[in-house]
Amino acid sequence: MAEISIHVIDVTRGIPAAGMHVAVFARPDEERRQVREGRVGPDGVVERSPGSSTDIVPGQYEIELHAGAYYRAEGIVSDQPAFQEIVVFRLTVLAESEHIHIPIKLSPWGLSIWRGR
Amino acid sequence: MAEISIHVIDVTRGIPAAGMHVAVFARPDEERRQVREGRVGPDGVVERSPGSSTDIVPGQYEIELHAGAYYRAEGIVSDQPAFQEIVVFRLTVLAESEHIHIPIKLSPWGLSIWRGR
Amino acid sequence: MAEISIHVIDVTRGIPAAGMHVAVFARPDEERRQVREGRVGPDGVVERSPGSSTDIVPGQYEIELHAGAYYRAEGIVSDQPAFQEIVVFRLTVLAESEHIHIPIKLSPWGLSIWRGR
């Protein structure tokens, strides 16, 4: 079985984006369904909510980060929607047993995502 | 009137991602419609196709980059869909007269996008 | 003759890092001498001080950004030296007529630099 792990750093302050809401969706063609959901923990790793546990299989996925709500709650931006309200990262799980680690560096004005291994 | 300009560099070789197909969509709530469409030119700037010319007004937009097709055509990846098949960047145009420049640095394995000014 | 242009964005706020001091040094082997010096202007471009005008020729160069002083003056960090006090980017000018554009995205906690063309 494959897995996707996500790590989110707020580069405006060099700290984990603790509390940011994150969801992962499977996208088999048009239908889209949530397979993971949780919040960024104090170490930057997205903690999975109980019950959000559909298996990850090869195919296309979409990660959504609720960046606007996070940066407003932290008092860093006030616009609603913010410049980056919901950040989307689409990826393909290519193989059955792949563990994909997605480290995300984020500010209200941009992002850097490069797959680690 | 606002404007969005896009510049795409292929960091696997340090060159403009010339020929990559790019589209911009407006996203007023659920309905999504294309407002710009074109290809990356030899200088890295997305050249607008004739006829793709709806006005840009404050609101939410989505940029789509056809990265998978580009990297397969260049012989750099073979997977279909690729790890990053279609890259999505969502942004909000906040003000009426804003010119938003989006420089994008891309490889098949990640991306870096930070709003310039 | 070659040229190096530099553009610096402060990603903590999505604005040009206006006022940041920047210098460029030539590094023929061990000896190092300054060939450019100036501050980031209101548009993010490093403006050259009068008199800082040695020709750029093929060879190795080093860009120094006084990031710590800038972020302390802006009230964003207080450490002295800061985590990134002076940022260094080393590059080689490969050809006689090359114009190298170096866009830099910076926070007190990291940076993203990808050569444009």
Next chain:
Amino acid sequence: MAEISIHVIDVTRGIPAAGMHVAVFARPDEERRQVREGRVGPDGVVERSPGSSTDIVPGQYEIELHAGAYYRAEGIVSDQPAFQEIVVFRLTVLAESEHIHIPIKLSPWGLSIWRGR
């Protein structure tokens, strides 16, 4: 005691930059001395050579990555020196017990470094 860990990904192929030579220097004022030395391992983490083991204490450090030699050995660039021959990242260890993790995403044409936690 503080520690610095380094992780290097080659974003031209989305793989660890295995075999790249990396050194860390302490920089108390003008004098510079090597405190760590090793190569990137198969998991992307810099493995410390036996004997390279001076303690890390608060102060300024400099990481050097031998990127040019790596990309020439991999057949990705041929220039010598390469555009990025030796990559330098300077940082300050601020506190006695700090563990600083430095994930580095690299191509021959640029880099992205954002401190994790």
